[in-house]
Amino acid sequence: MASVLDTLVERGFIKQYTHEAEIRELLEKEKITFYIGFDPTADSLHVGHFIAMMMMAHMQRAGHRPIALVGGGTAMVGDPSGKSDMRKMLTKEDIAHNVACIKKQMQKFIDFSDGKAILDNNAEWLLNLNYVEFIREIGVHFSVNKMLTAECFKQRLEKGLSFLEFNYMLMQGYDFLELNRRYGCVMQLGGDDQWSNMLAGVDLIRRKENKPAFAMTCTLLTNSEGKKMGKTEKGALWLDKDKTSPYDFYQYWRNIADADVQKCLALLTFLPMDEVRRLGSLKDAEINEAKKVLAFEVTKLVHGEEEAIKAKSAAEALFGGGADMSNVPTAVISKDMVGSAILDILTAAKVIPSKAEGRRLIQQGGLSVNNEKVTDINMVLTEEHFTDGSILVKRGKKNYNRIVIE
Missing domain, CATH: 3.10.290.10 (RNA-binding S4 domain)
Structure with a gap:
């Protein structure tokens, strides 16, 4: 049986594995349950999350069962990964609102019908934990010396790392353990900036349950210069059309650098790789046709075909001399x-x-x-x-x- 891992590698998703040979054998021979976590720090997912949703969708199409875990509990603490300062503290009401909004968005990309996927919220088990019991059961398995070598903490030590944030790794590790116990979840997927936290969960399951557990990280969405993509003059490129209009969303992909077209087609669309390579190899003025395909396909996935057609029509009216301006923002x-x-x-x-x-x-x-x-x-x-x-x-x-x- 062909492995979804070959697809993910070919399309450029995979950055790191915990146990490459074991993961390859597992995905070839079994249908597994895996999870990706999304902290509800805003009322919409952004394009940085979209790459994780695509990875999840490829896994589901290959017959594996996803768990989309919304971090209603971990958002109360805040992930220090990739942050130079402590995140803004959110109220329970803010988090509950954000969770509801994000759940609606996820259902566009993942099929939750008939048990094909699970949508859960770690507030269910984190918010009612007894702290002393948690530290005795979970904290005993974490070495402070080892934690301090993790990249997510190392870069914060000079500026200051609160004890609140220091707990985040324990909480994310515990999420994986809880999902393993509840649903037989054996793998965590996530962005490469989550590597340290993911290793913590893998190690915790192996220690507590004496069972195999695995993690794979996804490459972050960066341009050819290594800078994060998805930033506009108005801020993040959101998946909510009220925060980033379908036209602005379409135009972002229509205007990316030539060198980034093939990578984005591979990661953010379901076009066959032969077609991705053909479009990515176009040169000079012809590469604009590939950018139009990219913009339309990504907008269609996020906002639906009707909105993608409107965005395309608006762009053609403005840049192609068309007369219909009704779809311009x-x-x-x-x-x-x-x-x-x-x-x-x-x-x-x-x-x-x-x-x-x-x-x-x-x-x-x-x-x-x-x-x-x-x-x-x-x-x-x-x-x-x-x-x-x-x-x-x-x-x-x-x-x-x-x-x-x-």
């Missing part, structure tokens, strides 16, 4: 704002995050209205600017918004 302002300063209108319409950002754009020659460059930061938008009741605002080279009078 649109903001509405009240009629009494006409005659106000441009920075007031753009801020009210949430086209720019702040007046300071608007001033910077104008001073750098990066803002246009109706294809006319704006040079005056005190410019007033009058009725003459609102042709047919709307204006077209361009930020930078490729970011467009319509503003319509209500």
Whole structure:
């Protein structure tokens, strides 16, 4: 039987294994239960989570059972991995709201019907733990000396690491143990920044249960220069269309560097690898066709085919000379704002995050209205600017918004 591991390796997912030979044999011969954890630190997943969801989907398609674990308990502490400072403390109400939002998003990518996958929340077992019992049962298996060598802690020691965060590794290790006991879960998958925490869970199961347990990490989504992808001028590239519009989402992938196209096609779409390699090998102007395929396929997976078609149509209207502007991201302002300063209108319409950002754009020659460059930061938008009741605002080279009078 062919192993899903071959697919994951070919597409570039796998970064590290705990026991490569054993994992390969296991995935070839058995159907296993595995898990990936998602801490609800926001009310939406972002594109960094999407790569983990794709890895999970490939595993499910090969017949393995995923557990999507939402960290309602671990979010009360906060993961120090990859953070230079302590995370913002969330209230129970914030976490509960975020959990509900994330659960809805996960159901787009993973089939939870008929027991094909499990959705669980570690608040179920973490929030009611007796601390003394937990430290006696779990803490005894963790060496402080060894923990301090973990990358997630090492980089924080100079700035300061709270004891609260120091507990995170124990809690994540305990999650794996609990899922092993409840569902027979034998493998954890996750981003490579979670390697230390994942090793802790594998080791804990082997010590406590005297059973094999495994972990594989997924490569982080980085560009050809090694920098994390998924950052926009407005912040993270969210999977929630109210936080990042399908058009902006589409445009992000449409505008990535040529060198990143093949990698993103392999990791973020289900296109066959022969087609991925063909598209990735295109050069010069032809690579734009590959970027259009990438943008459409990723937007379709995240937002559905209808929204992907709208985003594609909007991009073609703006950049291809088409006439249909109905799918361009649109903001509405009240009629009494006409005659106000441009920075007031753009801020009210949430086209720019702040007046300071608007001033910077104008001073750098990066803002246009109706294809006319704006040079005056005190410019007033009058009725003459609102042709047919709307204006077209361009930020930078490729970011467009319509503003319509209500």
